[in-house]
Amino acid sequence: MTTQSLTTTRQLARRQARVESGRPVWEEEPTRLERLSKPVVLALVALAVTFPLYVVVVTSLSSTEAVTRAGGLVVVPRELTVAAYAQLLSGGVVTRALLISIVITFIGTAFSLGITVLAAYGLSRPGSLFHRPLLFVVLLTFLFGPGIIPSYLVVNALGLIDSYASLILPTAVSAFNLIVMRSFFMGIPSELIDSARIDGAGEFAILRRIVMPLSKAVVAVVGLFYAVGYWNAFFNALLYINDNNKWPLQMVLRTYIVQAQVLPTGAGGIASGTGLGMAPAPSLAIKMAIVVIAIVPVLLVYPFIQRHFTKGVIIGAVKG
Structure with a gap:
């Protein structure tokens, strides 16, 4: 029996067991791919949320030379200063x-x-x-x-x-x-x-x-x-x-x-x-x-x- 047919047989067996037990899909045991993909998806979501905030904070702490060198928003922190906050407050x-x-x-x-x-x-x-x-x-x-x-x-x-x-x-x-x-x-x-x-x-x-x-x-x-x-x-x-x-x-x-x-x-x-x-x-x-x-x-x-x-x-x- 090939690997593909063995996987298909296991999937059919799990589906049949779920139908017989009356359990919904979300109560099934997650597959190995689902267990591996969960932290990756969560990491990507966390990165998408925190990266813009990180850029804003780093830019607010950057000097004139760093902003000019970056041509706008600063991603890599260089020459950090609190001059902006000192002026505002x-x-x-x-x-x-x-x-x-x-x-x-x-x-x-x-x-x-x-x-x-x-x-x-x-x-x-x-x-x-x-x-x-x-x-x-x-x-x-x-x-x-x-x-x-x-x-x-x-x-x-x-x-x-x-x-x-x-x-x-x-x-x-x-x-x-x-x-x-x-x-x-x-x-x-x-x-x-x-x-x-x-x-x-x-x-x-x-x-x-x-x-x-x-x-x-x-x-x-x-x-x-x-x-x-x-x-x-x-x-x-x-x-x-x-x-x-x-x-x-x-x-x-x-x-x-x-x-x-x-x-x-x-x-x-x-x-x-x-x-x-x-x-x-x-x-x-x-x-x-x-x-x-x-x-x-x-x-x-x-x-x-x-x-x-x-x-x-x-x-x-x-x-x-």
């Missing part, structure tokens, strides 16, 4: 925008998370006031959005133009996050809540002492969703903020990188670097440094929240 547009983004992200995340927790807990209790109409209104927002012009008219009528509140209030609650958290709350055993009521605990006491300690995973995940949304948001600032001094970091990133506009220098702008004891960084390195500053905070926070994703999101999305 020594005061000016980027430093101010970075502080604004940090404050908006912190306040907005706390505000949105508080409202979402309260609303999700109320909607998860079947006997709560106007439970079904309010839930219907929340689900309706999945199908119909207000649109840009009505949203702008509402913000303008409330006097929030050129106000930091316009960066938080229009997107304070996400219907998706609310439904996920509500589903998670509904999975908490009702016996715990009923026993707390028998002991005389009110709804806020039940939420604080019983529900929240059991919901750390979903709260952490939803909080990360809100934080990333506020950190990366620029469209609200584009619509509602007319004063350049109130721009968050993403607006500066859009203006300087996407639209290729020159940020102001001097007082209130980007420092020239001459007083920092190093040569001024090239324009491309400054652009890549802004990109790094914009993505590093999320990369630092994500590993601490990652372990909660399966329990916080998948369970909350399946149950209820």
Whole structure:
């Protein structure tokens, strides 16, 4: 019997055994080729994700000579310097925008998370006031959005133009996050809540002492969703903020990188670097440094929240 016929016979035998046992295909023992190809595919995916980030970081740390020699983005690191970061963080547009983004992200995340927790807990209790109409209104927002012009008219009528509140209030609650958290709350055993009521605990006491300690995973995940949304948001600032001094970091990133506009220098702008004891960084390195500053905070926070994703999101999305 040849090798090819022997392989075909083994495949037919495995297929027949699977049919007789009723096992699906994904529960079959992987072949040698599948076991060998899995790490190769994962390595290629990891390389495709990390290589662009590597190039951005190396370019942001490169000198003018290295950027000129490479003709653009730098792949092989040579003559590394932190001149770009020193110029950006020594005061000016980027430093101010970075502080604004940090404050908006912190306040907005706390505000949105508080409202979402309260609303999700109320909607998860079947006997709560106007439970079904309010839930219907929340689900309706999945199908119909207000649109840009009505949203702008509402913000303008409330006097929030050129106000930091316009960066938080229009997107304070996400219907998706609310439904996920509500589903998670509904999975908490009702016996715990009923026993707390028998002991005389009110709804806020039940939420604080019983529900929240059991919901750390979903709260952490939803909080990360809100934080990333506020950190990366620029469209609200584009619509509602007319004063350049109130721009968050993403607006500066859009203006300087996407639209290729020159940020102001001097007082209130980007420092020239001459007083920092190093040569001024090239324009491309400054652009890549802004990109790094914009993505590093999320990369630092994500590993601490990652372990909660399966329990916080998948369970909350399946149950209820």
